Amino acid sequence: MEIIYGRNRKEQPEPVRAKVTGKIPAWLQGTLLRNGPGMHTVGESRYNHWFDGLALLHSFTIRDGEVYYRSKYLRSDTYNANIEANRIVVSEFGTMAYPDPCKNIFSKAFSYLTHTIPDFTDNCLINIMKCGEDFYATSETNYIRKINPQTLETLEKVDYCKYVAVNLATSHPHYDEAGNVLNMGTSIVEKGKTKYVIFKIPATVPEGKKKGKSSWKHTEVFCSIPSRSLLSPSYYHSFGVTENYVIFLEQPFRLDILKMATAYIRGVNWASCLAFHREEKTYIHIVDQRTRQPVQTKLYTDPMVVFHHVNAYEEDGCIVFDVIAYEDSSLYQLFYLANLNQDFKENAKLTSVPTLRRFAVPLHVDKSAEVGSNLIKVASTTATALKEQDGQVYCQPEFLCEGLELPRVNYTHNGKRYRYVFAAGVHWSPVPTKIIKYDILTKSTLKWRETDCWPAEPLFVPVPGAKDEDDGVILSAIVSTDPQKLPFLLILDAKSFTELARASVDVDLHMDLHGLFIPDMDSEAKKQATSEEPQDGASDCHGTPPT
Ligand SMILES: CC1=C(/C=C/C(C)=C/C=C/C(C)=C/C=O)C(C)(C)CCC1
Ligand SMILES: [Fe+2]
Numbered sequence: 001m002e003i004i005y006g007r008n009r010k011e012q013p014e015p016v017r018a019k020v021t022g023k024i025p026a027w028l029q030g031t032l033l034r035n036g037p038g039m040h041t042v043g044e045s046r047y048n049h050w051f052d053g054l055a056l057l058h059s060f061t062i063r064d065g066e067v068y069y070r071s072k073y074l075r076s077d078t079y080n081a082n083i084e085a086n087r088i089v090v091s092e093f094g095t096m097a098y099p100d101p102c103k104n105i106f107s108k109a110f111s112y113l114t115h116t117i118p119d120f121t122d123n124c125l126i127n128i129m130k131c132g133e134d135f136y137a138t139s140e141t142n143y144i145r146k147i148n149p150q151t152l153e154t155l156e157k158v159d160y161c162k163y164v165a166v167n168l169a170t171s172h173p174h175y176d177e178a179g180n181v182l183n184m185g186t187s188i189v190e191k192g193k194t195k196y197v198i199f200k201i202p203a204t205v206p207e208g209k210k211k212g213k214s215s216w217k218h219t220e221v222f223c224s225i226p227s228r229s230l231l232s233p234s235y236y237h238s239f240g241v242t243e244n245y246v247i248f249l250e251q252p253f254r255l256d257i258l259k260m261a262t263a264y265i266r267g268v269n270w271a272s273c274l275a276f277h278r279e280e281k282t283y284i285h286i287v288d289q290r291t292r293q294p295v296q297t298k299l300y301t302d303p304m305v306v307f308h309h310v311n312a313y314e315e316d317g318c319i320v321f322d323v324i325a326y327e328d329s330s331l332y333q334l335f336y337l338a339n340l341n342q343d344f345k346e347n348a349k350l351t352s353v354p355t356l357r358r359f360a361v362p363l364h365v366d367k368s369a370e371v372g373s374n375l376i377k378v379a380s381t382t383a384t385a386l387k388e389q390d391g392q393v394y395c396q397p398e399f400l401c402e403g404l405e406l407p408r409v410n411y412t413h414n415g416k417r418y419r420y421v422f423a424a425g426v427h428w429s430p431v432p433t434k435i436i437k438y439d440i441l442t443k444s445t446l447k448w449r450e451t452d453c454w455p456a457e458p459l460f461v462p463v464p465g466a467k468d469e470d471d472g473v474i475l476s477a478i479v480s481t482d483p484q485k486l487p488f489l490l491i492l493d494a495k496s497f498t499e500l501a502r503a504s505v506d507v508d509l510h511m512d513l514h515g516l517f518i519p520d521m522d523s524e525a526k527k528q529a530t531s532e533e534p535q536d537g538a539s540d541c542h543g544t545p546p547t
Pocket of ligand 2: 172237308514
C-alpha cells in the first residue's frame with residue numbers, strides 16, 4: 001500500500017499523449033481536473049497522514065478521441081516554504097511542524113498564544129472548485145488557491161476570511177444552475193460566537209455593481225447557525241442541498257478549540273483536536289434558502305460520522321437526504337501512513353463499514369400528530385421521524401447499501417429526485433477496489449473491477465441532450481500496482497457499466513481525492529482556439545499540448 005499512498009510522485013507538467021484502447025465517444029471533449037496528495041516526504045522529514053501530502057493537481061484532456069495527461073504540484077506557500085527549507089515547515093492535518101528551529105519552545109508558545117489559532121496551511125489538496133470562470137484548488141482551511149485549469153499553474157491565494165467570517169470551509173461546495181457557489185464554513189476565532197456560516201459566492205459580479213470588481217467581494221452570508229458547543233464545534237466535510245433547503249449535520253465528531261489553540265505548545269497535530277463523542281446525538285439543521293432562516297423543528301438522529309452527503313430532495317412536505325455514514329471516526333485514523341503499509345489488511349481495518357443511509361425529515365410538524373407517531377408519509381422510504389413528547393423529532397434512516405465511498409451523482413439531479421449513486425467500492429479497508437453504480441429504485445448494483453487496479457472517485461459526465469439520468473459516461477483515474485500495466489483513465493458507459501475505452505499513460509499517477517470535468521467550449525469556439533495548434537506528429541506519446 002505504500003506504493004499507492006506514501007510514495008512521492010513525479011510531476012508531469014508537459015502533456016503526455018495516452019495510448020487509447022476502445023473508442024472514446026465523439027461528444028466527450030473536455031478536461032478531467034483532479035486533486036490529491038502527491039508528496040509525503042520533504043528532505044528527511046515525513047508527513048504522518050495521507051491527507052497531509054502536498055497537493056498534486058492532474059488532468060486528462062480528452063479531445064477528438066485522444067487523451068493527454070499532465071500533473072503539477074500546487075506551488076502553495078506551504079510547498080514553497082517546505083522545498084526551500086528542504087523539510088516540512090508547515091503543519092498539516094496529521095503533522096505538526098515548527099517553522100523556526102532556532103527559537104526555543106517558549107518563545108514559540110508565546111507567539112502562538114497571542115493568536116488563538118495560528119495561520120493554517122494553503123496546501124489545498126482535496127478538491128477543485130469552479131467560481132465563475134475561475135478554478136481553485138481547495139482544502140478545509142481558510143485558504144484556497146486559484147489555478148490555471150489548462151497548464152495547472154498556481155495563481156493567487158484567496159483568503160475566505162477577507163470575504164466571510166470563517167476559519168474553516170468545506171471543499172465540497174454546491175453550484176446552482178447559474179454557477180453561483182454555495183458553501184459552508186465555521187467561525188472559530190470569536191470564542192463567544194462559534195458558528196456555522198452558509199454563504200454564497202456569485203458566479204459573476206451582480207448587475208449594477210461596479211464592473212471589474214471580483215465577485216468574491218459580493219460574497220453573501222445566507223445564514224449563520226450558532227454552534228451547540230462554543231468551544232467544540234462539529235467537524236463536517238460536506239453538506240446537502242435541495243432546490244429550496246440546505247441540510248447541515250451537526251454531528252458529534254467535534255473540534256476542540258482549546259486543544260487547537262494549545263496544539264503548537266503541546267506538539268500535537270490538528271487531528272488530535274478532533275474527537276467522536278459516541279454518547280451524543282447528531283442534530284439535523286435545515287435552512288430555507290428563500291427565507292434564509294433555519295427550520296424551527298428540532299430534528300436529531302443517532303450519533304454517526306458523515307464525510308460525504310450524496311444528494312437530497314424535497315418530497316411531499318419532507319426532505320429526503322442521503323449520506324455515507326459511519327458508526328465512528330476510524331476512517332481518519334486509518335489514513336495515517338503508518339497504517340497504510342504492507343500489513344494494511346491488518347492495520348487499516350475500518351471498525352465500521354460506510355453505509356448509504358436515507359433520512360427523511362418533515363418540514364412541518366402537525367401539532368395534532370400523536371407523540372410517538374411517524375411523521376413520514378412518503379411511500380418510497382422506510383426512514384422514520386418520530387414525534388417526541390417535547391416536540392423534538394427523532395429521525396431514523398433507511399439503510400440502503402454498504403461498502404461505498406466518494407459518492408457522485410449526475411449533477412443535473414443535484415438537489416432533485418434521483419436514482420443512481422456512483423461511488424468507489426470500499427469495505428473493511430478504506431482502499432477502493434472497485435467502482436459501483438447503485439440503483440436506489442431497484443436496490444441493485446453494477447460493478448467494475450480489475451486485479452491490481454485501484455480506482456479513484458468515479459465522475460459522471462452526461463451525454464449532451466441526455467434523456468435518462470444515467471445517459472453518459474463514468475470517468476475514473478486508475479492506479480495500477482501491476483508492473484506490467486500502466487495507470488489509465490477508465491471510461492465506462494454509465495448505463496451498462498461496460499468499458500468504452502481506457503487511456504493508458506506512462507506516468508507516475510497518484511491516488512487522488514476529488515475533481516471535476518470541464519466540458520470544452522462549443523465546437524465553433526473550440527475550432528478557433530485550436531486552429532493555431534501545430535499538428536500532432538509525435539510517436540513517442542508526447543503529443544500536442546492541449547490548450
Ligand atoms: C489542515 C487543517 C485541517 C485539515 C483537514 C483536512 C485536510 C481534511 C481532509 C479530509 C478528507 C480528505 C476527507 C475525505 O473524506 C482541519 C482539521 C480542517 C482543521 C485544522 C487545519
Ligand atoms: Fe470529500
